[in-house]
Amino acid sequence: RLRVVAQDAKPAVVLSSRALAEAARAVDDGAGALPQVPWLVVDAAQPLETSAVAPQRTEFAFLQYTSGSTGAPKGVVVSHASLLANEATIQRTFSLSAQSVVVSWLPLYHDMGFIGFALQPMFAGFPAWLMAPTTFLMRPVTWLRAITRHGGTISGGPDFAYELCVRRVREEDKAALDLASWNRALNGAEPVRARTLDAFGAAFSGCRFAPGAFFPCYGLAEATLLVSGHKGEAAPARLHVDGLALEQHHVEPAGAQAKGAVALVSNGRALDADVVAVEPGTRAVLPPGEVGELWVRAPVAPRAYWGKPTESAETFEAQLADGNGPYLRTGDLGFVADGEVYVTGRLKDLIIIAGRNLYPQDLEAAVGRAHTSVRPDGVAAVSVEGEGGEQLVLLVEVERRALDRSARLSGGAKSYERAPVIAAIRKAIAEQFDVAAAQVVLLIPGALPKTTSGKLQRRAARARFVADGYREAAVD
Numbered sequence: 393r394l395r396v397v398a399q400d401a402k403p404a405v406v407l408s409s410r411a412l413a414e415a416a417r418a419v420d421d422g423a424g425a426l427p428q429v430p431w432l433v434v435d436a437a438q439p440l441e442t443s444a445v446a447p448q449r450t451e452f453a454f455l456q457y458t459s460g461s462t463g464a465p466k467g468v469v470v471s472h473a474s475l476l477a478n479e480a481t482i483q484r485t486f487s488l489s490a491q492s493v494v495v496s497w498l499p500l501y502h503d504m505g506f507i508g509f510a511l512q513p514m515f516a517g518f519p520a521w522l523m524a525p526t527t528f529l530m531r532p533v534t535w536l537r538a539i540t541r542h543g544g545t546i547s548g549g550p551d552f553a554y555e556l557c558v559r560r561v562r563e564e565d566k567a568a569l570d571l572a573s574w575n576r577a578l579n580g581a582e583p584v585r586a587r588t589l590d591a592f593g594a595a596f597s598g599c600r601f602a603p604g605a606f607f608p609c610y611g612l613a614e615a616t617l618l619v620s621g622h623k624g625e626a627a628p629a630r631l632h633v634d635g636l637a638l639e640q641h642h643v644e645p646a647g648a649q650a651k652g653a654v655a656l657v658s659n660g661r662a663l664d665a666d667v668v669a670v671e672p673g674t675r676a677v678l679p680p681g682e683v684g685e686l687w688v689r690a691p692v693a694p695r696a697y698w699g700k701p702t703e704s705a706e707t708f709e710a711q712l713a714d715g716n717g718p719y720l721r722t723g724d725l726g727f728v729a730d731g732e733v734y735v736t737g738r739l740k741d742l743i744i745i746a747g748r749n750l751y752p753q754d755l756e757a758a759v760g761r762a763h764t765s766v767r768p769d770g771v772a773a774v775s776v777e778g779e780g781g782e783q784l785v786l787l788v789e790v791e792r793r794a795l796d797r798s799a800r801l802s803g804g805a806k807s808y809e810r811a812p813v814i815a816a817i818r819k820a821i822a823e824q825f826d827v828a829a830a831q832v833v834l835l836i837p838g839a840l841p842k843t844t845s846g847k848l849q850r851r852a853a854r855a856r857f858v859a860d861g862y863r864e865a866a867v868d
Contacts, residue, residue, distance in 0.1 A: 396464055397457055398426045401698060406431045449473040455698050456503055456613045467698035468613045475507070477692040478616040479515040481663050482508060485621045486546060486576050486607060493573070494520035495544035497528035497535050497553075504549070504581055507617045525846075528553070533561045533569075536599075540570045548578025548607070550846065551585050552769045554592040559768065561595070572600035580609040582847065583735055583753050586630060586655035603627060610659035610735055614707060614720055615693055620667065620733040622660035629658035629732050638736070639748045641683035643727055654754075658732035665690040668712075668719075669727045672739065675713045678727070685739050686726045687712075687719040741850050743775045745782050745827055752850060755821065759786055762820035763813045765794040772840050774854040776830075783830035786817060787853055790867055792837045808867055810834050833857070839865035 406426055408416070410433045416426075447453070453475050455467035482488070494513050498505025500522075513520040521542045528535045536557065539547055554577075579589070593603050608628050609621035622628045635652040637644040646653040668677045669684035678684040687710060696704040711717035725742065726735040737751040744750070752773040760768030770789025775782045790813070798808040814832045821829050839862065841849040856862060 393465065394426075397467070398429070400465070401455055401467055403429055405429065407434050409433065409435050447472055449476070456506075456616075457501070458613050466700060466703065468616075468694050469696045469698055470616055470694055474616045474692050474694055475511070476515075477664070478507065478618055479512055482512050482618050483516045485609075485618065485623055485660075485663055486578075488512065488516045488518065488546065488576075490517050492516065492518040492545045492576075493543055494518070494522075495535070495539045495542055495547045496520065496549075497523045497525050498549055499525045502581075503613045503617050504578075504611070508578070509547075529556075529846075531560075532557045533565045536561065536569050536571065536596075539574050540568070543573045545573055546576035546578065547574060548576070548580070550581040551579055551583065551588050552846065554579065555585075555588045555768060558588070558591045558595045566596065566599055569596070569599040571596060571605075572602070575602065575605050576607050577601075577605045578607050578609055580611060580659070583737060584608045584628075584657040584659060585753075585757065586657050587757070589628075589657065608657055608659045610724075610733055612722055612724075614722070615665070615688055615690060618663060619665055619688055619690075620660045620662045622658065628660070629730075631656045631658070631729065631734065638683070639750060641725075641749060643681045643683065643729065656734050656736070659735055660733060661731050662688075662728075662733060665693075667728055667733055670712065670719075675711070677712060677714075680729060681727070683725055683727050683736055686722045686724045686733070686735070688722060689717070689719045693720065743773060743782070743784065745775065745784055748827070750784075750825065750827070755784070755786070755825065756848075758820050758824050759788060759817050763816040765790050765813050766817070767791050767837060770835070770837065770840055772848055772850050772853040774850055774857065776854065776858060778830060784821075784827055785854075785857060786821070786829050786832045787835060787840060787857060787862065788813075788817065788832060789835045789837050789839055795836070795867070808834075810867060833862050834867040835862055835865045836867060 406429055408431055413431050413433055449472045451472060452469045453472045454470055456470050457465040457467050494509050496505060496509035498509060500506045500510055509520060510522065521538055521544070523534065523538060538544065589606055593601065604625050604627050606628055607622045609618060611618040632646050632648045632653045632655050634644040634646040635654040638654055666689040668687050669682060670676065670687045671678055672685045695708050697707070707721050709718040710721045712719065723739050724735055725737045725739050726733060737753060741752050742749055743752055755773035756771040759771045760766055767789040772787040774785050774787065776785050795808055813834060817832050818829055821827060841852040843849060
């Protein structure tokens with residue numbers, strides 16, 4: 393990733409700590425990633441000469457690189473004006489003040505981690521406690537302990553972070569947790585699942601986590617950050633819709649207990665922006681109750697990728713069929729109902745089988761619940777071309793403890809019983825979605841590619857499957 397970013401940005405200098413600079417040189421003498429670029433060690437004993445700079449609001453502050461979940465990372469040109477406008481929106485939306493306290497594990501190269509949890513405290517004037525992402529991923533309870541210890545009022549992350557806490561925080565650890573101060577639990581960066589919110593609320597109600605603390609939000613690097621967000625003390629809005637109709641991109645209300653009903657969680661109302669659902673082919677605005685690509689128009693927002701005029705025009709300068717624009721094409725599928733923005737998935741990740749539109753995250757969630765051996769955050773649902781058209785392939789990581797237990801029982805031999813796991817997965821997919829998986833591949837933990845912010849790279853996973861079938865990473 394560093395090589396790709398360096399080749400794209402062509403930096404004039406690298407600022408780093410002594411430890412990281414030495415580590416980079418140890419890997420490839422620095423030449424492979426940043427050729428001919430001088431490195432300045434900022435924690436050296438000899439201070440660097442500095443000078444104050446007073447930039448104009450229209451000048452760009454930095455390049456915010458996208459996560460690369462759907463392709464190579466691209467540098468969004470973020471101006472000072474856009475950054476300040478979005479920071480003001482964040483402060484106003486979540487009612488932040490000098491009494492607020494941030495606790496975050498998100499990486500600082502992630503737009504939510506940097507703009508939301510590092511720059512916002514500077515902008516609004518309140519303290520922040522930051523930890524390394526690996527600290528959270530190795531032991532999720534450390535995040536909740538930090539909120540307890542420092543009285544964190546605002547924190548959050550992608551949906552998977554809350555699901556990880558539900559699975560891996562032990563009951564004996566909960567006794568020392570007090571989450572009463574946490575009144576802004578942001579959930580964004582990927583589709584928000586009603587099941588996750590309910591499970592987390594139930595798991596930590598005894599730790600004084602308030603049911604109304606969840607604040608789902610929606611944003612992306614191309615919009616600087618925040619586009620929509622939940623406001624107020626009431627629980628986030630939900631819609632129960634017919635699952636089969638949703639597959640055809642229609643939103644039809646259904647009873648919560650109705651067969652095939654799907655619960656959708658709102659990502660809040662649009663903030664200082666116009667958000668519309670658009671039919672990508674015709675570029676026509678869709679009527680309420682229809683799913684399309686979400687397009688965003690904001691008065692102060694980025695307008696380009698660094699050094700990519702063609703992609704910039706396609707993404708940032710989109711025009712509606714009636715000539716209105718420019719709009720930002722987000723690449724996300726969703727709709728707007730009663731002023732609430734609902735995100736249903738990624739346009740390029742959509743799986744189309746026999747004329748049905750299947751959202752990969754829904755398939756992946758079902759697989760994650762199918763068997764105790766499956767890693768819920770280690771499932772990729774992709775489609776490949778077969779003899780009869782598109783076919784569903786499920787790439788599934790197996791929990792390490794399941795592999796270790798199998799090895800112990802067999803005296804170290806590779807004898808993991810795949811058949812029961814695969815059968816459970818096929819059964820769950822068939823019953824819940826009425827489709828058959830052409831292949832189910834069980835993988836070792838960590839086999840699936842992810843971005844630096846933890847997002848699953850489905851296209852990269854699909855490419856590897858097509859190339860070699862994941863033979864080396866498959867469970868024997």
